Every structure is written in structure tokens, then in C-alpha cells.
Amino acid sequence: MKVELENKLFDKHPKILCKANLPFGFECDDGWYEIIEELCRRITECLELRPDTPQVEAIQVKQKFGGLRFYATGGNEITDHLIRDAETISYKTCEGCGTMQNVSKRIIKGHWIIQLCDNCNG
Secondary structure, eight states: OOHHHHHHHHHHOTTTOOTTTOTTOEESOGGGHHHHHHHHHHHHHHHHHOTTSOOOEEEEEEEETTEEEEEEESOOHHHHHHHHHHHHHHTTSOTTTOOOSSEEEEEETTTEEEEEEHHHHO
């Protein structure tokens, strides 16, 4: 992900996304920025409604086998569900541009599996 998008996420969600906990940044492409931003926003809302819930802190955010992986500590079953939902949405979203049109798994560089639309694959 581009540094400027990463910094926007770090700035908007400092309690969930800490640079010290994510030394490699976001190991996915720009197209999933909105999924990650929406996930963090929804987690924040959940934690505000349930202040007794342990703070969610991301420890790795990456692409694996064509889908988003958001590994975190803290939270509860509601935040776990939000994370699973975001990961599911990533399988329908182009990692390159964020569209949900004509997206399918593509194998690149011989073995990497990623979700791309026809435009980004071309």
C-alpha cells in the first residue's frame, strides 16, 4: 500500500493501528484501503459502545491467498465478526483499485494469488 494511504490509516485509527505493531506496514495493495478504513471505523464504534471490551490492536495486516488477513489482539466476538466480514469482502474486491466489478482470483509471478478486476489484470 502507498505510504500516504498507510499514514492516513495510522492517523485516523491510532488506537487500532500503531506503526510499532505493524513494522512492515500494510502488506496489501491500495484497493483494500477502504475495506481496512471501514473495518477500523466499525471496530472503533463497537469499542465506544462497549468500553469494557479490550482495545483491538492490529499486529499484522496483509494479503494471503487472495484475501485480506487482519490479525489483532483484544476485542470480543463482535469485533472478531467485523474482521471476518472485512476479510470476506476482500475476496470480492480488486486489490489494485477497489472495484467489485469483474473481480476474480489471478495467479501472478507463478505463484501469488491475488484478487484483481479485468482492468487491473490487463
